[in-house]
Each structure stands twice: as structure tokens, then as C-alpha cells.
Amino acid sequence: MEYKRSSALFVEAQKVIPGGVNSPVRAFKGVGGTPIFIKEAKGAYLSDEDGNQFIDYINSWGPMILGHAYEPVVNAVIEKTKKGTSFGTPTALETEIAQLAVSMVPNIDMIRFVNSGTEACMSAIRLARGYTKRDKIVKFSGCYHGHSDSFLIAAGSGLSTFGVPNSPGVTQGTAKDTLLAQYNDADNVRDLFEANKDEIAAVIIEPVAGNMGCIPPKDGFLEALRQICTENKALLIFDEVMTGFRLAKGGAQEVFGIKADIVCFGKVIGGGLPVGAFAAREEIMSHLAPLGPVYQAGTLSGNPLAMAAGYEMLKALNNDLEIYTRLEEKTAYLEKGIKEVLKGKVPFTINRLGSMISVFFAENPVYDFETAKAADNPYFKTFFHSLLNHGVYIAPSSYETWFLTDALTYEDLDKTIEAIAKVEF
Numbered sequence: 289m290e291y292k293r294s295s296a297l298f299v300e301a302q303k304v305i306p307g308g309v310n311s312p313v314r315a316f317k318g319v320g321g322t323p324i325f326i327k328e329a330k331g332a333y334l335s336d337e338d339g340n341q342f343i344d345y346i347n348s349w350g351p352m353i354l355g356h357a358y359e360p361v362v363n364a365v366i367e368k369t370k371k372g373t374s375f376g377t378p379t380a381l382e383t384e385i386a387q388l389a390v391s392m393v394p395n396i397d398m399i400r401f402v403n404s405g406t407e408a409c410m411s412a413i414r415l416a417r418g419y420t421k422r423d424k425i426v427k428f429s430g431c432y433h434g435h436s437d438s439f440l441i442a443a444g445s446g447l448s449t450f451g452v453p454n455s456p457g458v459t460q461g462t463a464k465d466t467l468l469a470q471y472n473d474a475d476n477v478r479d480l481f482e483a484n485k486d487e488i489a490a491v492i493i494e495p496v497a498g499n500m501g502c503i504p505p506k507d508g509f510l511e512a513l514r515q516i517c518t519e520n521k522a523l524l525i526f527d528e529v530m531t532g533f534r535l536a537k538g539g540a541q542e543v544f545g546i547k548a549d550i551v552c553f554g555k556v557i558g559g560g561l562p563v564g565a566f567a568a569r570e571e572i573m574s575h576l577a578p579l580g581p582v583y584q585a586g587t588l589s590g591n592p593l594a595m596a597a598g599y600e601m602l603k604a605l606n607n608d609l610e611i612y613t614r615l616e617e618k619t620a621y622l623e624k625g626i627k628e629v630l631k632g633k634v635p636f637t638i639n640r641l642g643s644m645i646s647v648f649f650a651e652n653p654v655y656d657f658e659t660a661k662a663a664d665n666p667y668f669k670t671f672f673h674s675l676l677n678h679g680v681y682i683a684p685s686s687y688e689t690w691f692l693t694d695a696l697t698y699e700d701l702d703k704t705i706e707a708i709a710k711v712e713f
């Protein structure tokens with residue numbers, strides 16, 4: 289495949305945009321080479337500026353669960369646009385999407401819409417701190433909760449008590465309130481609570497991790513976190529920006545039967561427009577301004593175009609009783625096919641839950657950030673570029689999950705498996 293025009297566009301982009309991209313994950317830093325500039329997309333396929341076509345496994349990092357340019361969403365946005373794109377006043381549609389979301393997700397009474405997953409998580413911990421009147425939070429090494437200061441804390445050694453910022457610009461003062469734990473290690477969290485008695489406001493977690501590749505929780509892990517939080521009067525925050533409306537209508541709370549105190553959304557909830565949200569029981573949400581003292585706001589929050597897209601997306605997912613079964617079956621089919629063609633060729637481990645899947649080029653099980661690091665190696669780079677050249681577009685990093693879309697056909701999946709069979713490691 290030729291990427292002439294993409295390469296030329298990248299040269300121009302780098303002159304006026306840092307690194308040529310508006311989000312670092314889009315640069316091909318982890319795999320080498322030049323990012324591909326996409327011109328358009330439909331269903332399961334992306335078309336780039338050079339006229340190449342790809343089967344897409346990124347799907348905008350999750351939102352396009354029903355495929356690109358999904359017609360009901362596109363039409364709703366077009367119709368809304370004609371009626372004005374932003375008012376800065378309440379609109380009826382905001383209540384409708386809120387009612388729908390509350391009806392789909394267990395254990396929430398109220399929801400506040402924001403513009404991104406970052407905003408959702410940032411606001412969720414402010415609310416948790418305001419509600420509990422405590423400062424510290426526990427996050428897990430390798431989990432991503434957006435780019436706000438409190439979350440940009442590196443994984444020091446497994447039991448590090450105080451976080452170390454891993455981005456310049458995050459102050460020590462902020463970092464010290466973020467405690468790090470290892471994913472799938474509840475004892476580690478228990479130790480942090482012992483060492484910081486009555487100081488921890490919340491534990492925030494991706495209930496199925498997706499930002500260090502796909503890492504499902506071990507049996508009993510989420511239950512243990514629920515118990516530890518309840519015992520210590522801290523809040524359990526599920527960051528369901530990836531898992532929300534993807535694993536099930538009710539997200540990971542529904543799949544695992546665990547009640548979180550605050551739930552964060554993004555990605556699917558916006559149907560491809562910039563939307564995030566956080567939700568909880570009324571008792572917690574009533575601490576939020578204007579009902580309560582915890583401040584949170586947004587000029588474009590609940591924007592009519594974004595709400596129209598999100599509403600159509602949630603409605604489509606809510607009305608399709610088979611959607612999550614179909615996604616699960618397609619992803620399981622892909623997993624089986626990949627296993628067959630990679631067997632004996634290269635060391636690998638596949639993690640999957642529902643329509644989230646990762647192929648790790650690691651010998652041993654991958655269950656936390658340390659074990660995920662083993663898969664960041666030349667095998668992945670070879671795999672990525674070979675798939676790209678065969679028209680299969682996966683995320684350009686071994687730390688990313690593949691997201692399947694319902695627009696994928698079994699023929700697409702077979703083509704993908706064939707492309708994988710052709711990779712020469």
C-alpha cells in the first residue's frame with residue numbers, strides 16, 4: 289500500500305500542530321512510521337487520503353459500536369443542526385437522554401453530561417472528594433482516566449505509597465493525593481487503606497481495563513474492592529468510558545453484578561460526538577451544583593448535536609435485544625480464528641471480554657500493567673504494520689484494545705484472520 293498523501297499531510301500537520309496530531313495516541317510513536325490520514329468511513333471500513341481501504345478495529349477508540357456513519361445518528365445530527373447548534377439553555381432532549389441512560393444503567397438516579405471522558409472522571413473525583421470530605425484517591429497502575437492532573441501518575445513500584453507525576457506540569461502537591469495500586473491485587477488496595485486511614489475518598493477503576501490492552505478483572509477482585517470501599521466509607525468509581533454501553537446496556541455493573549457509587553461514561557454515549565457523563569444515586573449527585581456545593585459546569589455541556597447523536601445511539605442499543613450477543617459471538621469467532629493461525633508461530637496471549645479484545649505477544653498471562661509491558665515488543669510492531677498493509681487497521685500500540693463493531697461481517701472477520709495468518713514474524 290502507498291501512503292503518499294498521508295505522508296505529505298503529516299509533514300504539513302507537524303508544522304502547525306504539535307507532533308501533527310491532536311491526541312498523542314494517533315501518532316505512530318509506538319510502532320514507527322507515519323500516521324494515516326482518514327478521509328471518510330462507512331460501516332466497518334475506513335478510507336484514507338490515498339484511497340486505501342481498511343477494516344477498522346479502532347472504531348474511534350470505541351464509540352462506533354454500530355459502525356461508522358450510522359444513519360440514524362447522522363440524520364439526527366443533520367436535523368438538529370438546522371435548528372441551531374448551541375443555546376446555553378436547558379433543552380428537552382437533555383432530559384430524554386438522561387432518562388434513557390438512567391433506565392439502561394443499574395444503580396444510578398441522576399446523570400450529568402459533559403464533553404469528554406476526561407471531564408467525566410475529573411468531575412467524578414471532585415464529587416467524591418466533596419461528598420466524603422477526604423482528599424486521596426486510589427487508582428490502578430495502567431488504568432487511564434483521561435488527562436487531568438490527578439490521573440497522570442506513573443506506576444512506581446507496586447506498593448508505592450505516594451504517586452510520582454509522569455508528566456511535567458503535574459505538581460507534587462496533586463500527585464501526593466493519588467495512591468497507586470496494582471490491577472487485580474485487592475490486598476494491595478487493603479494495604480493502602482490501612483496506611484491512609486480515613487483519608488481515601490474513592491477508588492477509581494476501569495472495571496475491565498482497556499488502556500493497557502484488554503485486562504478483565506479476576507474473579508472476586510471487583511467484589512473485594514466493593515467491600516473495601518464500603519468498609520472504609522470510600523466511594524467506588526467505575527470508569528466505564530470504554531465499557532459503558534459496550535459490554536452490556538448497563539455496562540460492567542450489569543455484567544459483574546457490582547454496584548459502583550459513581551459511574552463515568554464517554555465514547556459510546558456520544559455516538560461519535562464529544563460527550564462524557566457521570567452518574568450516581570441521587571444522594572451523591574445532589575452534592576453537585578446547583579443543588580449542592582461541588583462545582584462543575586460547561587458552556588457546551590448537553591450540546592444539542594451531541595445529545596442528538598448520543599440519544600440515537602443509546603436508543604438503537606436499547607431497542608436491539610441481540611446486539612450484545614452478536615458482538616460477543618463475532619469477537620469470540622475472531623479470537624478463535626486468531627488462535628488457530630498464530631499457534632506455534634509466536635508466543636501470544638489473547639484477553640477478551642465481550643467485544644473488547646487484545647492480542648498480547650507475551651508468553652505468560654497478562655493481568656496487570658507489569659505483565660502487559662512484556663507485550664510491548666518488536667513482534668507487535670511487525671504485526672501492526674503487516675496488518676495495515678493487508679488492509680486491517682488496529683490501534684498503533686500494544687497497550688490498546690481492539691473494539692469490534694456490529695457493522696463487521698463474518699467475511700470481514702475471515703479476511704482479518706487471513707491477514708493475521710500472513711504475518712511473518
Ligand SMILES: *Cc1c(COP(=O)(O)O)cnc(C)c1O
Binds near residue numbers: 434499528529555
Ligand atoms: C478514553 C478514556 C477516557 C478519556 O476520555 P476522553 O474522551 O478521551 O477524554 C477516560 N477513561 C477511560 C477508561 C477511557 O478509555
